[in-house]
Amino acid sequence: MLVSAKEMLQQAAAAQYAVAQININNLEWTKAVLTTAQEQSSPVILGVTGGAAKYMGSFATVTAMVKEMLKALGTTVPVALHLDHGSYEQCQACVEAGFSSIMFDGSHYPFAENVAKTREMIDLAHRNGLSIEAEVGAIGGEEDGIVGSGDIADPEECRQIAALGVDFLAAGIGNIHGSYPANWPGLDFDVLAQIRAVTGGIPLVLHGGTGIPTEMINKAIGLGVAKINVNTECQLAFAAATRRYIEEGRDQQGKGFDPRNLLAPGYQAIKDTVKDKFALFGSIGKA
Numbered sequence: 307m308l309v310s311a312k313e314m315l316q317q318a319a320a321a322q323y324a325v326a327q328i329n330i331n332n333l334e335w336t337k338a339v340l341t342t343a344q345e346q347s348s349p350v351i352l353g354v355t356g357g358a359a360k361y362m363g364s365f366a367t368v369t370a371m372v373k374e375m376l377k378a379l380g381t382t383v384p385v386a387l388h389l390d391h392g393s394y395e396q397c398q399a400c401v402e403a404g405f406s407s408i409m410f411d412g413s414h415y416p417f418a419e420n421v422a423k424t425r426e427m428i429d430l431a432h433r434n435g436l437s438i439e440a441e442v443g444a445i446g447g448e449e450d451g452i453v454g455s456g457d458i459a460d461p462e463e464c465r466q467i468a469a470l471g472v473d474f475l476a477a478g479i480g481n482i483h484g485s486y487p488a489n490w491p492g493l494d495f496d497v498l499a500q501i502r503a504v505t506g507g508i509p510l511v512l513h514g515g516t517g518i519p520t521e522m523i524n525k526a527i528g529l530g531v532a533k534i535n536v537n538t539e540c541q542l543a544f545a546a547a548t549r550r551y552i553e554e555g556r557d558q559q560g561k562g563f564d565p566r567n568l569l570a571p572g573y574q575a576i577k578d579t580v581k582d583k584f585a586l587f588g589s590i591g592k593a
């Protein structure tokens with residue numbers, strides 16, 4: 307059964323660890339994440355962008371696949387199915403499709419419009435039993451066509467959005483989607499501490515989890531981050547393992563061309579990456 311992400315993130319915030327949002331792209335991704343979460347007794351959030359849902363068919367296709375897989379795998383750890391960087395229309399579609407959590411990303415609107423639309427989406431989510439994430443200050447970089455300018459969020463704007471009753475809040479603090487450039491100045495912990503101080507203790511969300519050094523992850527968790535999103539790192543691990551398999555000519559040996567064999571090293575690479583993230587974020591054994 308899918309659960310809202312609200313309780314799992316409140317628990318994480320109280321006990322100072324973070325739950326991983328791992329974005330899924332297909333069946334292999336979904337199975338790798340769910341299997342690893344169960345093996346490690348860790349709660350997990352499956353993140354789905356509009357682009358990933360379109361690739362898999364529709365939001366309803368994703369819900370059906372995830373729900374059936376939870377049954378087939380006998381998953382007992384808490385799992386939330388969460389829309390990542392949703393538009394107004396995508397939030398509505400995910401409520402209908404049976405997601406258990408949504409993110410409304412109004413960070414690119416003028417602030418007053420972000421407030422008005424976020425308020426409406428909170429009402430929609432809560433009426434239907436879903437948890438909801440909002441965003442202030444666009445996350446930099448590009449993810450599935452969502453391009454952000456890399457703002458540093460204004461703590462006063464964060465206060466106002468948190469006061470609307472959102473369940474958890476993403477705020478730009480110098481984090482970006484995709485790999486970090488060598489000259490990246492790092493996360494802005496002063497702003498994170500200010501945001502923390504004015505948002506009433508709601509769980510904070512760190513996007514762009516790929517490649518953030520361990521000390522910064524620990525410091526962010528200490529300052530109220532309870533959800534960390536990871537996407538690119540699994541993609542890189544999957545691609546590298548698949549490339550190695552083909553470069554070694556293993557697809558040309560026996561039944562090596564069978565997709566169930568060909569995709570196995572990439573599947574294992576996702577599992578290893580997810581396990582590393584659970585360990586880094588401190589969520590192992592917390593289910």
Ligand code: 13P
Nearest residue numbers: 484513514516535537538
């Ligand atoms: P990365 O792709 O940088 O890991 O970011 C993922 C993310 O923030 C999903 O919203």
